[in-house]
Amino acid sequence: MSETLVESGTAERKVFIKTYGCQMNVYDSQRMGDALRGEGYRETDAIEEADLVLLNTCHIREKAAEKIYSELGRIRVLKAERASQGREMQVGVTGCVAQAEGAEIIARAPVVDLVIGPQTYHRLPDALRRARAGERVVETDYAVEDKFEHLPDASERQIRTRGVTAFLTVQEGCDKFCTFCVVPYTRGAEVSRPREAVLAEARRLAEAGVREVTLLGQNVNAWEHTDAAGRRHGLGSLLRELAEIPGLARLRYTTSHPRDMGDDLVEAHRDLRALMPYLHLPVQSGSDAILKAMNRRHKAADYHRLVERIRQARPDIALSGDFIVGFPGESEADFEATLALVREVGYAAAYTFKYSPRPGTPGAAMDGHVPEPVKTERLERLQALIREQQTAFQASFVGRDTEVLIEKPGRHANQRIGRSPYLLPVVIPASAGEVGDIVTVRIGDTRPNSLMAVGAEPSDNLPPLSRAMRFETATLARTIA
Numbered sequence: 001m002s003e004t005l006v007e008s009g010t011a012e013r014k015v016f017i018k019t020y021g022c023q024m025n026v027y028d029s030q031r032m033g034d035a036l037r038g039e040g041y042r043e044t045d046a047i048e049e050a051d052l053v054l055l056n057t058c059h060i061r062e063k064a065a066e067k068i069y070s071e072l073g074r075i076r077v078l079k080a081e082r083a084s085q086g087r088e089m090q091v092g093v094t095g096c097v098a099q100a101e102g103a104e105i106i107a108r109a110p111v112v113d114l115v116i117g118p119q120t121y122h123r124l125p126d127a128l129r130r131a132r133a134g135e136r137v138v139e140t141d142y143a144v145e146d147k148f149e150h151l152p153d154a155s156e157r158q159i160r161t162r163g164v165t166a167f168l169t170v171q172e173g174c175d176k177f178c179t180f181c182v183v184p185y186t187r188g189a190e191v192s193r194p195r196e197a198v199l200a201e202a203r204r205l206a207e208a209g210v211r212e213v214t215l216l217g218q219n220v221n222a223w224e225h226t227d228a229a230g231r232r233h234g235l236g237s238l239l240r241e242l243a244e245i246p247g248l249a250r251l252r253y254t255t256s257h258p259r260d261m262g263d264d265l266v267e268a269h270r271d272l273r274a275l276m277p278y279l280h281l282p283v284q285s286g287s288d289a290i291l292k293a294m295n296r297r298h299k300a301a302d303y304h305r306l307v308e309r310i311r312q313a314r315p316d317i318a319l320s321g322d323f324i325v326g327f328p329g330e331s332e333a334d335f336e337a338t339l340a341l342v343r344e345v346g347y348a349a350a351y352t353f354k355y356s357p358r359p360g361t362p363g364a365a366m367d368g369h370v371p372e373p374v375k376t377e378r379l380e381r382l383q384a385l386i387r388e389q390q391t392a393f394q395a396s397f398v399g400r401d402t403e404v405l406i407e408k409p410g411r412h413a414n415q416r417i418g419r420s421p422y423l424l425p426v427v428i429p430a431s432a433g434e435v436g437d438i439v440t441v442r443i444g445d446t447r448p449n450s451l452m453a454v455g456a457e458p459s460d461n462l463p464p465l466s467r468a469m470r471f472e473t474a475t476l477a478r479t480i481a
């Protein structure tokens with residue numbers, strides 16, 4: 001394979017980045033790609049032609065972490081093949097496994113040249129130089145400086161290649177210490193990015209043609225800003241400012257902790273048309289005893305009250321959630337309380353997990369671990385209920401009009417794919433509009449996890465949802481339970 005030459009005359013290197021885990025890792029991978037571009041690297045989808053391979057890893061469950069070691073086994077073979085051709089392949093592990101198991105990775109996987117935790121990505125170019133000089137680099141400090149301040153901005157071209165929707169990290173880390181979770185250890189303490197930096201990045205995205213921004217944070221609704229007069233402002237105020245940016249038609253945020261849903265944020269759902277009526281609000285369990293053991297610091301009834309407040313503010317809102325089954329001590333009655341909560345709340349979608357004991361977390365040391373077959377059986381029962389709700393939610397759109405942001409061409413020439421406000425992919429006629437347009441379409445049919453449109457009209461100047469539709473959706477949200 002011949003190496004391409006960049007304008008400066010130096011050989012262009014290629015980087016392959018594989019991303020595991022949550023949306024924040026997706027965003028971080030993009031920022032690392034941006035930083036490496038300045039170092040002469042171009043991203044490739046073909047691992048065998050990469051001069052640098054980065055695995056951006058997730059430590060949330062045991063399976064997620066174990067995947068990395070098997071992937072490193074495959075990479076070892078590729079690296080040896082390249083070495084036999086006299087070509088280099090540097091291998092880096094980044095993300096949450098890097099943070100949690102830095103030294104162990106170096107000891108267990110000789111193929112790895114560098115390990116970099118999530119708070120030190122701005123040191124990546126320097127780490128690569130050191131690794132090239134023969135050092136096996138481990139960078140897992142919680143850096144005092146703000147990595148985002150030191151990472152280059154994406155160019156307009158880079159933003160455009162990523163499409164009309166974008167992620168934007170506004171908050172990182174977690175102080176909640178749920179007893180099952182590694183995130184407070186892998187991502188560190190809660191830190192909010194400065195308001196000005198967030199607004200500047202959002203403006204750059206909008207100017208490049210991005211229409212929808214999803215604000216990211218482990219506890220995104222813990223974002224805060226203190227103004228010059230010493231007043232504190234929360235995520236609701238940030239959303240209000242973002243909604244003013246020309247071109248940004250849709251705003252979302254994830255993931256929220258129920259304890260941090262302040263009035264200002266709930267009111268933003270009432271007031272901002274750009275704020276999509278779809279909220280990921282994990283509760284994990286419906287049993288007060290388990291919520292307490294998980295250190296979630298609220299009861300099931302608090303969650304119900306919160307959902308009620310949010311639905312009053314935005315009647316057409318739909319919810320998604322996260323649930324863990326088989327947390328230590330979970331009895332059949334505790335599990336049934338989770339089923340009861342799901343029935344009462346009614347979800348448009350939900351992620352369900354078997355509890356996975358994570359080294360170093362309090363949950364792992366608790367008594368009453370639930371046998372694997374019981375976890376499997378509970379997971380299946382919960383998933384069946386959620387599937388029922390999800391199917392009913394999707395079917396409820398048939399015969400109705402919905403707004404779609406067109407994201408990409410479809411599989412057939414006469415089709416495009418867009419997203420509904422509820423993140424459901426919608427297949428629409430190509431004549432409906434171009435990528436980046438928002439159109440109103442009539443839904444004719446559902447497919448597994450997508451909707452099929454029958455007709456479309458442009459709706460960039462959208463009127464508010466009709467009262468009838470708001471009512472219908474709100475009723476639906478309750479009756480699907």
Ligand code: SAH
Pocket residue numbers: 060061180181182183218219255256257282284322323324353354355356357358
């Ligand atoms: N910050 C988010 C969640 C981050 S992790 C929040 O507070 O909701 C994403 C999801 O993974 C969690 O909501 C939880 O449902 C699941 N999860 C985290 N640790 C887990 C573990 N040890 N075993 C099983 N699922 C886990």
Ligand code: SF4
Pocket residue numbers: 174175176177178181182183184218219257
């Ligand atoms: Fe983990 Fe809990 Fe923090 Fe979410 S709030 S990241 S589940 S510790």
Ligand code: F3S
Pocket residue numbers: 020021022023024025057058059060095096182183186187
């Ligand atoms: Fe995984 Fe880290 Fe995200 S553990 S879920 S990649 S914050």
